[in-house]
Amino acid sequence: MTVGCCAQGWMKLAQFVRSRRWSWGGPPGPAHNARMNGFASGSVATPVQIVKHAPRVVLRAFRSWSGPFEPVFVKVLPINSRSIEAVCAWLAREIELPVPEPMLLDMPASRMPRGCEWPFGTDLHATCFTTRAVENALSLSNVSSDVATAMIDRWGSLPAAAVFDQLIANDDRTEGNILLGPRRDLWLIDHGRSLGGGGQRFFSTDVTPSTANFLLSRVARYSAQERVRLRPALIAVCTRLSSAVSRVPYSALLVPEDIAMQIDDFLARRVGMLQAMVLQSIGLPDLYDDGQHPSPIQ
Helix, strand or coil, X not given: CCHHHHHHHHHHHHHHHHHCCCCCCCCCCHHHHHHHCCCEXXXXXXXXXXXXXXXXXEEEEEEEXXXXXXXXXXXXXXXXXXXXXXXXXXXXXXXXXXXXXXXXXXXXXHHCCCCCCCCCCCCCEEEEEEEECCCCCEEHHHCCHHHHHHHHHCCCCHHHHHXXXXXXXXXXXXXXXXXXXXXXXXXXXXXXXXXXXXXXXXXXXXXXXXXXXXXXXXXHCCCHHHHHHHHHHHHHHHHHHHHHHCCCCCCCCCCCHHHHHHHHHHHHHHHCCHHHHHHHXXXXXXXXXXXXXXXXXX
């Protein structure tokens, strides 16, 4: 990399930090977390059980905080993936999508179960992306495919969830990444492969990676009349996400500046094309200016 490229990169980073009024000064304490990031804070408490070893360790544990202990799922992730999960969870909650309550909990190395590698080197503690356990929920993949498909197609949040997945370039949405609650309610989980998609490196410079949108494909199967009826709702979600992208509190979500700049750039470029991508994907090209070159939302 040339000196000029380095200088240009640092200038861009400085501009981003100024535009976000960055207040990062090292890891905030628990009180700061609870006040600033909108995510619950605390620490991981025993007992800790292994839910999944690969590709990333997922643990079932308890949250220790000032109130009663509560069951949680802890994802032991490198900082890139943790940042992605946090930003995606924040965006989902901004448009009122059903996602389990996100948390950023302190995880002592001593709480890591035997047989699981501690991925943080010599650090004795790490911040982990965590979600509150949805009581008595199970993966939607545990029910028959026909039943699961019917539930998704009738789900009131399907249009918003489909647009959300299009924004974050989520290629990993399947029945296995949707929870079915005891009231037949659906919850979105697992966004670690987003913001790049297709298993590519995170924050790919390709802002339109070729990813399949599982939920949007369901909307595309609606009748033409139903898709036209949904048009205003889909456009409204695009507009809400456009606003939310400009307000992501990266500092409060404990996203390092260099990673935040890359995520912000990816989302800002992608949201500019979001409405066009969504409408084109569900087969409504007549909504574009000339039927060929859709105009991005402003």
